[in-house]
Amino acid sequence: MAGTNFATHEVSNQSPPFRDLNLFLTDAALQEAAKRERAAASHEELAAFGAAAGSAEAFELGRLANENQPRLRRFDQKGFSLDLVEFHPAYHEVMRRSCRAGLHCSTWEHLQGAEALPRDGVQVARLLCFYMTTQTEAGHLCPVTMTHAAVPTLRMQPEIADALLPRMLSRRYDERFRPHGEKAGITIGMGMTEKQGGTDVRANTTMARPAAAAGPGREYILVGHKWFLSAPMCDGFLMLAQAEGGLSCFFVPRFLPDGGVNPLRLQRLKDKLGNRSNASSEVELQGAHGWLIGEEGRGIATIIEMVTLTRLDCVVASAGQMRLALAQAVHHCRHRRVFQRHLVDQPLMAAVLADMALDVEAATLLAFRLARAFDEAASDEGAAAWRRLMTPVTKYWVCKIAPALGYEAMECLGGNGYVEEGLAARLYRELPLNAIWEGSGNVMCLDVLRVLAQDAAAVDSVLADLEGVSGGDRRVQAALRGLHNLLADRENLERQARHLVETLARTAAAALLRAHAPAAVAEAFIATRLDGGFRHTYGAGVAPADRRVLLDRALPALE
Numbered sequence: 135m136a137g138t139n140f141a142t143h144e145v146s147n148q149s150p151p152f153r154d155l156n157l158f159l160t161d162a163a164l165q166e167a168a169k170r171e172r173a174a175a176s177h178e179e180l181a182a183f184g185a186a187a188g189s190a191e192a193f194e195l196g197r198l199a200n201e202n203q204p205r206l207r208r209f210d211q212k213g214f215s216l217d218l219v220e221f222h223p224a225y226h227e228v229m230r231r232s233c234r235a236g237l238h239c240s241t242w243e244h245l246q247g248a249e250a251l252p253r254d255g256v257q258v259a260r261l262l263c264f265y266m267t268t269q270t271e272a273g274h275l276c277p278v279t280m281t282h283a284a285v286p287t288l289r290m291q292p293e294i295a296d297a298l299l300p301r302m303l304s305r306r307y308d309e310r311f312r313p314h315g316e317k318a319g320i321t322i323g324m325g326m327t328e329k330q331g332g333t334d335v336r337a338n339t340t341m342a343r344p345a346a347a348a349g350p351g352r353e354y355i356l357v358g359h360k361w362f363l364s365a366p367m368c369d370g371f372l373m374l375a376q377a378e379g380g381l382s383c384f385f386v387p388r389f390l391p392d393g394g395v396n397p398l399r400l401q402r403l404k405d406k407l408g409n410r411s412n413a414s415s416e417v418e419l420q421g422a423h424g425w426l427i428g429e430e431g432r433g434i435a436t437i438i439e440m441v442t443l444t445r446l447d448c449v450v451a452s453a454g455q456m457r458l459a460l461a462q463a464v465h466h467c468r469h470r471r472v473f474q475r476h477l478v479d480q481p482l483m484a485a486v487l488a489d490m491a492l493d494v495e496a497a498t499l500l501a502f503r504l505a506r507a508f509d510e511a512a513s514d515e516g517a518a519a520w521r522r523l524m525t526p527v528t529k530y531w532v533c534k535i536a537p538a539l540g541y542e543a544m545e546c547l548g549g550n551g552y553v554e555e556g557l558a559a560r561l562y563r564e565l566p567l568n569a570i571w572e573g574s575g576n577v578m579c580l581d582v583l584r585v586l587a588q589d590a591a592a593v594d595s596v597l598a599d600l601e602g603v604s605g606g607d608r609r610v611q612a613a614l615r616g617l618h619n620l621l622a623d624r625e626n627l628e629r630q631a632r633h634l635v636e637t638l639a640r641t642a643a644a645a646l647l648r649a650h651a652p653a654a655v656a657e658a659f660i661a662t663r664l665d666g667g668f669r670h671t672y673g674a675g676v677a678p679a680d681r682r683v684l685l686d687r688a689l690p691a692l693e
């Protein structure tokens with residue numbers, strides 16, 4: 135057998151490679167989410183996607199795209215500016231596949247066709263595929279997400295949107311560095327963060343002055359910098375800069391209408407902990423041309439929809455990455471024998487895995503409940519309330535619990551987990567990212583406080599919703615009463631904001647699991663996460679009888 139022919143020993147007791155598995159059909163919670171949240175995609179379509187997403191080839195492309203990091207080429211041999219980033223072919227291939235699947239555009243395709251309205255469940259359908267894709271390659275989903283999220287903001291300036299949408303909504307990936315009008319498909323990025331402030335974008339110092347007349351849709355000249363500009367090979371960016379009327383939003387293309395290159399001077403690429411397939415640059419705007427989207431001074435209001443949609447993708451990506459961490463750990467423990475027994479049959483390991491499975495169930499359920507709220511918010515007040523309140527709540531909780539779960543899954547793999555050839559090390563480096571960008575933890579908590587102050591009806595609506603689905607469970611009811619008490623303590627709201635947001639996330643997960651998950655899952659989650667047994671490390675509290683049910687559900691036995 136290949137690889138066993140050592141003179142000194144035989145290779146044995148290593149778990150078989152974790153690949154060539156259908157990421158949809160091996161994931162019971164995901165299949166249930168597709169049905170429950172009314173995905174606009176059939177079981178067969180999602181199963182076909184899951185097979186491709188979990189193929190050995192897809193995992194290999196993910197490895198290659200991350201081990202061969204993008205490289206910045208600032209100048210050519212003769213000293214002329216290039217400002218190009220070169221990617222490994224594997225990166226272009228994963229981009230090509232995700233664009234072909236419509237991950238950057240499927241939600242908006244009705245805008246181009248005869249259909250006047252989006253189909254129900256388009257957001258859920260897209261995000262199911264996103265959840266699977268992030269498991270094999272996460273970094274390229276940055277420009278995929280940003281392109282998708284840019285659509286509503288661009289549409290606030292219809293003549294600019296009209297020029298861009300046909301190519302943004304194309305399912306063809308075109309990697310060439312060419313003016314967008316010459317390309318088969320384009321991608322869009324986002325430039326908000328500067329050195330002196332990311333969260334506090336009002337501190338932006340990049341200046342914008344009108345090239346001629348001022349006003350929506352007009353051309354401006356931008357001078358300044360962006361400290362984080364991911365996916366700089368995008369064909370254009372939505373950027374914030376200070377105009378005379380205040381912080382404003384601009385569309386800044388890589389090429390100018392006359393075919394010249396817009397002076398976005400890439401200074402260097404960030405040397406990041408993870409997310410290595412994706413390039414994140416520092417850039418100087420040396421008189422770059424940008425076109426105003428919306429009114430001067432309305433920059434935050436203009437770009438907020440892009441930010442909100444990006445937060446949803448962060449939630450789903452973190453849930454998907456947690457799922458991969460768990461599935462790998464369960465797979466390994468089913469094959470690895472220690473002290474003559476498979477790890478999965480060792481009571482202590484079964485307790486750890488089952489406890490992790492509870493958080494993956496909760497994260498997946500909350501993520502897709504939120505996705506449906508995005509699908510329905512335009513026509514349903516309850517969904518709009520869920521979207522407004524539960525976007526920051528879910529982003530806070532799911533993105534924040536993900537790194538700890540990734541670490542525990544790594545430990546389940548033993549020493550192999552800590553080695554770069556496996557998936558666990560790359561995943562571990564990726565996992566903190568979604569909590570940091572697009573609104574870090576505290577910022578999400580402050581956003582929840584903003585909802586309380588500005589839209590108390592949304593909070594009442596969500597709490598009533600949770601009460602309704604809790605099935606009269608006394609522990610969920612008690613948690614809801616606790617939440618009402620926390621909310622009533624106005625004086626201490628900011629100090630207690632993390633406690634409030636975490637409690638709301640766990641209570642929502644508990645209520646939804648009670649309503650939708652198998653009894654063993656709901657019971658174990660409520661008993662450990664609401665009744666106070668959970669101590670931020672995994673392995674305590676799940677009853678032995680429930681462990682087997684949870685693990686069989688988490689991952690069916692693979693060949």
Ligand SMILES: Cc1cc2nc3c(=O)[nH]c(=O)nc-3n(C[C@H](O)[C@H](O)[C@H](O)COP(=O)(O)OP(=O)(O)OC[C@H]3O[C@@H](n4cnc5c(N)ncnc54)[C@H](O)[C@@H]3O)c2cc1C
Nearest residue numbers: 324325326327331332333362363364571572574575576577
């Ligand atoms: C890999 C990567 C890629 C990125 N790509 C992009 C990109 O393409 N475009 C872009 O615009 N940005 C990008 N960012 C930047 C990212 O969005 C910011 O780093 C993030 O918004 C935080 O801003 P900051 O770094 O300035 O931190 P700060 O704003 O200084 O925040 C630091 C900490 O303080 C906390 N904090 C802030 N305000 C308060 C408060 N009032 N009370 C309590 N705590 C508070 C925050 O939660 C955070 O934990 C990227 C970041 C990373 C890591």
